[in-house]
Amino acid sequence: MAHAQGQHAAHAVGQQEKHVEGQQHPLGIYLKIWGWLFVLSAASYAVDYFHVQGYLRWFLILTFMMLKAGLIVAVFMHMLWERLALVYAILVPPLLLLVLLAIGALEADYTFLTRGTFFGGVSEAAPKH
Amino acid sequence: MTQPALTSAQQLPAGLPGVVADWSSDQRAFKKVPWYKAMMWIFLLSDTFIFSCFLISYMTVRASTTEPWPNPSEVFALTMFGQKIPMILIAIMTFVLISSSGTMVLAVNYGYRKDRVRTFIFLLLTAALGATFVGMQAFEWTKLIMDEGVRPWSNPMGAPQFGSSFFMITGFHGTHVSFGVLFLIIIAIKVLRGDLDKERPGFMTGRKGNYEIVETMGLYWHFVDLVWVFIFAVFYLW
Numbered sequence: 001m002a003h004a005q006g007q008h009a010a011h012a013v014g015q016q017e018k019h020v021e022g023q024q025h026p027l028g029i030y031l032k033i034w035g036w037l038f039v040l041s042a043a044s045y046a047v048d049y050f051h052v053q054g055y056l057r058w059f060l061i062l063t064f065m066m067l068k069a070g071l072i073v074a075v076f077m078h079m080l081w082e083r084l085a086l087v088y089a090i091l092v093p094p095l096l097l098l099v100l101l102a103i104g105a106l107e108a109d110y111t112f113l114t115r116g117t118f119f120g121g122v123s124e125a126a127p128k129h
Numbered sequence: 130m131t132q133p134a135l136t137s138a139q140q141l142p143a144g145l146p147g148v149v150a151d152w153s154s155d156q157r158a159f160k161k162v163p164w165y166k167a168m169m170w171i172f173l174l175s176d177t178f179i180f181s182c183f184l185i186s187y188m189t190v191r192a193s194t195t196e197p198w199p200n201p202s203e204v205f206a207l208t209m210f211g212q213k214i215p216m217i218l219i220a221i222m223t224f225v226l227i228s229s230s231g232t233m234v235l236a237v238n239y240g241y242r243k244d245r246v247r248t249f250i251f252l253l254l255t256a257a258l259g260a261t262f263v264g265m266q267a268f269e270w271t272k273l274i275m276d277e278g279v280r281p282w283s284n285p286m287g288a289p290q291f292g293s294s295f296f297m298i299t300g301f302h303g304t305h306v307s308f309g310v311l312f313l314i315i316i317a318i319k320v321l322r323g324d325l326d327k328e329r330p331g332f333m334t335g336r337k338g339n340y341e342i343v344e345t346m347g348l349y350w351h352f353v354d355l356v357w358v359f360i361f362a363v364f365y366l367w
Contacts (some may be wrong), residue, residue: 014316022341034231041227041361048202048366057366065362069355076234076351078344084144085151086159090170097181103183108192113221117197 199286
């Protein structure tokens with residue numbers, strides 16, 4: 001009985017897999033996103049080329065980076081059309097990295113401070129970060 | 130017992146109730162994707178953590194060094210047409226990799242249309258652009274090691290951490306690109322031979338071939354491009 005049920009399930013899975021139609025979308029959207037990726041890359045290169053500095057540089061670089069990453073994941077990697085169960089399983093765990101980022105930043109500040117205190121030479125060579 | 134093994138697409142609830150239903154469904158949690166695509170995503174998730182560890186370590190060493198950080202804009206400048214252009218090689222590498230991502234989506238798209246020859250051409254084009262990228266990276270490494278004297282433990286421009294971060298991050302990324310090119314060529318050959326049309330089982334597997342493996346390959350390739358987006362922003366432009 002259990003065996004028969006298993007067979008039935010296996011059969012159904014096989015049938016289902018044959019009917020998976022995959023991610024089929026019109027070519028236009030890919031070409032549009034492709035164009036945008038070029039524009040955004042050119043823009044982030046321009047930030048360096050025209051020597052934009054300070055907070056504006058940070059802001060522009062990070063904005064262009066997130067926009068490009070978002071477009072690639074959403075459209076090129078089809079996350080836009082996947083079921084939420086998969087989207088959450090993949091996109092939520094990386095948020096944990098923010099904790100590591102915060103720890104790294106705190107630790108770096110502390111190390112920088114102690115290096116300055118015990119080895120000197122901070123004033124003339126403060127890193128731009 | 131009378132429950133269907135897998136509910137069809139129309140019966141799957143959407144939104145948050147869909148998440149709960151999928152995860153509590155007593156079968157596979159990831160509906161409407163072949164299992165190897167779900168596995169590729171999980172592999173990419175683990176790879177995300179690896180690259181993030183590199184990039185966050187880089188942030189930490191860069192922020193904690195008391196020596197000045199070499200200016201990437203000048204380190205990676207190239208003299209072209211008698212002019213010194215900042216970061217031009219990296220910019221070209223970025224455009225090459227983005228182009229390869231574009232040709233990859235076209236390959237996936239033509240794959241689902243069962244257009245064997247076009248899928249093959251775009252896969253091969255993607256591999257060629259990837260190989261170009263690796264070639265340019267080899268040139269960049271050679272220039273940095275031979276001409277500028279950058280080593281993983283020291284460099285003449287400033288903070289020694291620059292070398293270790295650079296070789297580790299770009300080296301790991303370049304390795305990913307190289308393996309991607311290898312697998313692109315393998316998939317391209319399978320497509321051209323008609324393995325996917327004839328559902329011929331692949332090497333080392335009894336699973337029937339189909340065009341969804343092109344999309345799974347594409348996921349890996351786009352991920353490599355994705356990582357470069359982050360490296361370009363935080364290592365080269367920062």
